[in-house]
Amino acid sequence: MNLDEKERRLEAILKESDSAVVAFSGGVDSSYLAWKTYGILGGRMIAATAESASTPLHQRRLVARVIGDYGIPHRVFQSWEMDIEEYLNNDAERCFYCKDEICSKLRTIAAETGFAVVLDGSNADDLGDYRPGRKAVLKHGVRSPLMEAGLTKNDIRELSRRAGLPTADEPASACLATRLPYGVKITAEKLQLVDRCEEFLREAGFSVFRVRHHETLARIEFGSEDLKRALNPETAAKLASAFKNFGYQFVTLDLEGYRMGSANEVLSDQEKQKFT
Numbered sequence: 001m002n003l004d005e006k007e008r009r010l011e012a013i014l015k016e017s018d019s020a021v022v023a024f025s026g027g028v029d030s031s032y033l034a035w036k037t038y039g040i041l042g043g044r045m046i047a048a049t050a051e052s053a054s055t056p057l058h059q060r061r062l063v064a065r066v067i068g069d070y071g072i073p074h075r076v077f078q079s080w081e082m083d084i085e086e087y088l089n090n091d092a093e094r095c096f097y098c099k100d101e102i103c104s105k106l107r108t109i110a111a112e113t114g115f116a117v118v119l120d121g122s123n124a125d126d127l128g129d130y131r132p133g134r135k136a137v138l139k140h141g142v143r144s145p146l147m148e149a150g151l152t153k154n155d156i157r158e159l160s161r162r163a164g165l166p167t168a169d170e171p172a173s174a175c176l177a178t179r180l181p182y183g184v185k186i187t188a189e190k191l192q193l194v195d196r197c198e199e200f201l202r203e204a205g206f207s208v209f210r211v212r213h214h215e216t217l218a219r220i221e222f223g224s225e226d227l228k229r230a231l232n233p234e235t236a237a238k239l240a241s242a243f244k245n246f247g248y249q250f251v252t253l254d255l256e257g258y259r260m261g262s263a264n265e266v267l268s269d270q271e272k273q274k275f276t
Contacts, residue, residue, distance in 0.1 A: 020037055028170055029121035032156050036163075046113060079102050081098040084098075171207060208223025
């Protein structure tokens with residue numbers, strides 16, 4: 001299918017639902033899904049946003065902007081993955097425990113509002129990656145209309161540009177826990193430290209990056225253009241000084257640069273197959 005055909009397929013899927021709760025993080029995929037669902041269902045939908053210690057400040061700002069710009073019905077709820085020991089232990093199944101908590105809360109909102117279905121922003125590209133959270137989505141009967149319509153991340157960016165959404169070219173986002181390698185215990189303090197460092201990079205004019213937390217060491221992944229800038233000796237010295245002031249003892253630049261799912265590079269094929 002071409003992009004127009006995929007979009008029509010998405011519209012048909014959304015029209016099948018009398019009403020919907022849309023999981024809304026403020027990222028590219030969920031913003032487009034929330035906007036599109038609102039356009040079709042109107043007041044018979046609500047965008048629901050989970051907040052916790054693992055939610056980046058930048059993501060909260062994106063949520064507020066999209067909701068403010070388009071007047072989409074919205075609810076914020078607290079997710080309590082930080083109370084789940086298996087989540088805090090941060091093994092390869094971490095995302096399952098978080099998504100299980102969030103999907104459970106979304107189901108509760110659907111029951112309270114009387115809305116028929118819960119939708120999430122998973123796209124067709126997500127089928128080819130290690131996504132333990134996908135098991136929780138299926139467990140709770142959450143539908144993924146973008147995935148069902150065959151829409152990829154690039155498709156969604158293009159449709160978002162056509163719609164004029166401010167998230168169209170927003171770099172990929174993920175919860176702060178993804179910055180901690182598997183096996184590193186998750187704490188609110190570590191998540192806050194990563195968030196402060198990433199806010200510093202954003203304010204310094206960098207656009208594509210991740211701060212990977214290795215206890216006393218920060219490993220920074222930059223997109224190709226940002227990496228060129230970061231490798232300048234004067235810029236690198238400023239980054240090292242700032243990150244040490246935040247609390248790190250050592251600061252490194254990852255020469256491979258930013259890539260999605262780099263934390264999964266340490267997993268064996270057998271471990272990945274468990275949740276794919």
